Amino acid sequence: MTKIISIANQKGGVGKTTTTINLATSLSAINKKVLLVDADPQGNASTGIGIAYKDRLPSLYDLIVKRELDTNSIKKTIVPNLSIISANTNLAAAEVELANYEKREFVLEDILLNTKAYDFILIDCPPALGLLTINSLVASNSVIVPLQSEFFALEGMSSLVNTIQLIKENFNPKLNVEGILLTMVDKRNTLSSLVEKDVREHFGEIVYKTTIPRNVKISEAPSHGKPAIIYDVNCSGSMAYIGLAREILNKQD
Ligand SMILES: Nc1ncnc2c1ncn2[C@@H]1O[C@H](COP(=O)(O)OP(=O)(O)O)[C@@H](O)[C@H]1O
Numbered sequence: 001m002t003k004i005i006s007i008a009n010q011k012g013g014v015g016k017t018t019t020t021i022n023l024a025t026s027l028s029a030i031n032k033k034v035l036l037v038d039a040d041p042q043g044n045a046s047t048g049i050g051i052a053y054k055d056r057l058p059s060l061y062d063l064i065v066k067r068e069l070d071t072n073s074i075k076k077t078i079v080p081n082l083s084i085i086s087a088n089t090n091l092a093a094a095e096v097e098l099a100n101y102e103k104r105e106f107v108l109e110d111i112l113l114n115t116k117a118y119d120f121i122l123i124d125c126p127p128a129l130g131l132l133t134i135n136s137l138v139a140s141n142s143v144i145v146p147l148q149s150e151f152f153a154l155e156g157m158s159s160l161v162n163t164i165q166l167i168k169e170n171f172n173p174k175l176n177v178e179g180i181l182l183t184m185v186d187k188r189n190t191l192s193s194l195v196e197k198d199v200r201e202h203f204g205e206i207v208y209k210t211t212i213p214r215n216v217k218i219s220e221a222p223s224h225g226k227p228a229i230i231y232d233v234n235c236s237g238s239m240a241y242i243g244l245a246r247e248i249l250n251k252q253d
């Protein structure tokens, strides 16, 4: 059984792409077969994992146009066990074009229907609650919501929670919240600790025990086209993402 997880939050810069790449790599390292789907027209996940622009075709956009999987779109990455369907800027047009499709919320689900060989499919969502994110949530079993540990962390959460609820009611009854992940946590910073306390009080058990520290290696890694886990496995950020993968796997069984 493949578990499909969207990494979503309509805010930009909260750690969606970083989480998708490093969680995917951590799960692969624990011998899981993983497919990363880059559903953001910015293509940051594709770049961050070292897929050159010219090597992205057919990209997710081409699959959406045909509404079916083309196995040529699945590219190997430098990480054993981890493949990717990449994105380029064409994908921005899909947000508009999808509006005219019949059953427009189910296009990504149709595309992923025949990808059975994976333990996990992780979808990196764009920073919006538009049709690409809706398609990702409809195609998924669950969603991970990264929250940046700063003052406005909870801003926008009610519209995200509403969207998840609407998708559950109308398109995908099995969708649930896999977990809320605190990112860019700075234990020395009082505000960061207050935000963590606030988020845990508000959302309870669903917040992962694992938090991701603010760590410079994590932010350097994408410019080398490598996941942090490959760039520096011993840095605090890499260790945290490996811990997150373990926490998620422990929750499954
Ligand atoms: N734990 C972290 N420590 C330091 N920098 C981080 C961390 N997580 C993310 N970043 C940096 O913050 C920026 C936004 O992260 P990103 O994952 O791209 O967010 P999103 O996909 O939500 O827009 C990027 O420059 C990334 O390298």
Ligand SMILES: [Mg+2]
Pocket (backbone or CB within 6 Å): 016, 017, 018, 040, 044, 125
């Ligand atoms: Mg991103």
